[in-house]
Amino acid sequence: MIYKFEVKILYKDNVNDPQGLTISESANRIGFENVKSIRSGKIFILEIESESEEKANSVAENISDKLLSNPIIEKFSYNLI
Numbered sequence: 001m002i003y004k005f006e007v008k009i010l011y012k013d014n015v016n017d018p019q020g021l022t023i024s025e026s027a028n029r030i031g032f033e034n035v036k037s038i039r040s041g042k043i044f045i046l047e048i049e050s051e052s053e054e055k056a057n058s059v060a061e062n063i064s065d066k067l068l069s070n071p072i073i074e075k076f077s078y079n080l081i
Contacts, residue, residue: 003048003056007064007078010041015073044068045081053080 019040050056
């Protein structure tokens with residue numbers, strides 16, 4: 001069976017996000033005064049062929065940790081879609 005996952009990669013809360021900061025400042029400049037902060041990130045869609053959802057979850061977690069994210073400065077989450 002093929003399982004499809006959405007993986008979100010974001011900077012950790014204590015890591016500076018220059019792209020998010022630039023977008024936040026731009027939003028305020030063009031009239032979105034209520035926007036206090038924007039954090040940028042990446043989204044990946046994974047299709048994993050596996051005999052069980054449990055094994056597919058394990059692959060999604062491992063690939064997110066070891067390949068898609070930098071665990072020193074980024075955090076990840078994933079959901080079955």
